[in-house]
Amino acid sequence: MERKTKVRRDPEKVRKMYRLLEAHFGDLGWWPSETPFEVIVGAILTQNTAWVNVEKAIRVMKREGLMTLAAITGCADERLAAAIRPAGYHNVKARRLKAVCRFLQEECGGRLSKLKKADTAVLRKKFLEVKGVGPETADSILLYALEKPVFVVDAYTKRIFFRHALADEDAVYEDLRGKVENVFKGDTDRFNQFHALIVETAKNYCRKKKGLCGKCPLRRV
DNA sequence: CACCAGGCAAGTA
DNA sequence: TACTTGCATGGT
Numbered sequence: 362m363e364r365k366t367k368v369r370r371d372p373e374k375v376r377k378m379y380r381l382l383e384a385h386f387g388d389l390g391w392w393p394s395e396t397p398f399e400v401i402v403g404a405i406l407t408q409n410t411a412w413v414n415v416e417k418a419i420r421v422m423k424r425e426g427l428m429t430l431a432a433i434t435g436c437a438d439e440r441l442a443a444a445i446r447p448a449g450y451h452n453v454k455a456r457r458l459k460a461v462c463r464f465l466q467e468e469c470g471g472r473l474s475k476l477k478k479a480d481t482a483v484l485r486k487k488f489l490e491v492k493g494v495g496p497e498t499a500d501s502i503l504l505y506a507l508e509k510p511v512f513v514v515d516a517y518t519k520r521i522f523f524r525h526a527l528a529d530e531d532a533v534y535e536d537l538r539g540k541v542e543n544v545f546k547g548d549t550d551r552f553n554q555f556h557a558l559i560v561e562t563a564k565n566y567c568r569k570k571k572g573l574c575g576k577c578p579l580r581r582v
Numbered sequence: 583c584a585c586c587a588g589g590c591a592a593g594t595a
Numbered sequence: 596t597a598c599t600t601g602c603a604t605g606g607t
Contacts, residue, residue, distance in 0.1 A: 408589040414605055415588090449604040453590085495590050515588050560588055568586085568607095 371527055372544045378525070378582055379551070382558035385578035391557035392505035397473045399428060400506035404498050405457050406448040418448035430471045433462045457493025464491045473506065481509045496534045504556070510549040512541040513556040517563035525582055
């Protein structure tokens with residue numbers, strides 16, 4: 362009974378969080394990349410890795426002429442790994458980049474505009490079959506590279522939602538994804554902004570060490 | 583100098 | 596199914 366009342370108010374709470382964060386940060390214009398292909402590369406490189414290190418790896422890849430599908434698939438594992446070294450896990454991520462590129466090649470001949478027309482749920486399943494693409498990476502690609510209406514859940518989302526009593530401690534990826542997608546049904550721009558706002562909030566106010574919650578835009582939610 | 587970062591796969595019980 | 600471990604560099 363107590364619980365049911367709370368759950369009914371959750372969507373309202375989520376909308377409020379969105380309003381407060383957008384008022385505080387404005388339009389963040391994610392994903393920070395020049396092309397959809399670069400978004401996909403970044404989505405792999407940022408796995409459990411600080412974005413600042415991903416930027417270094419991306420700069421090296423561009424300098425070495427490796428920021429294309431053909432260059433990545435045609436390049437030796439060791440060379441690709443060396444280029445992305447600053448992003449950490451370089452050996453596994455080199456394999457993962459190649460796996461995604463192989464998938465893109467066979468799925469649409471590397472023409473991402475063609476992928477945008479595919480059914481979202483079907484495409485999501487296919488991405489998840491690629492080794493190295495889990496739920497968050499798949500949804501990041503769908504949303505930020507292909508403009509599909511899905512919400513990206515990450516460690517920050519879980520932390521913030523738990524702290525604001527919008528999720529149990531053991532909530533799973535799909536629980537949170539469904540929760541947000543039901544609030545902003547089909548609204549790609551909202552999903553885009555909201556995930557970006559959450560990451561920005563966590564980086565500035567909810568990082569494990571920093572005790573800045575007193576200044577967090579969400580402090581009175 | 584520990585701890586953490588826009589995860590995921592593979593192995594074990 | 597539910598846990599655990601390996602992967603690795605660089606910032607704070």
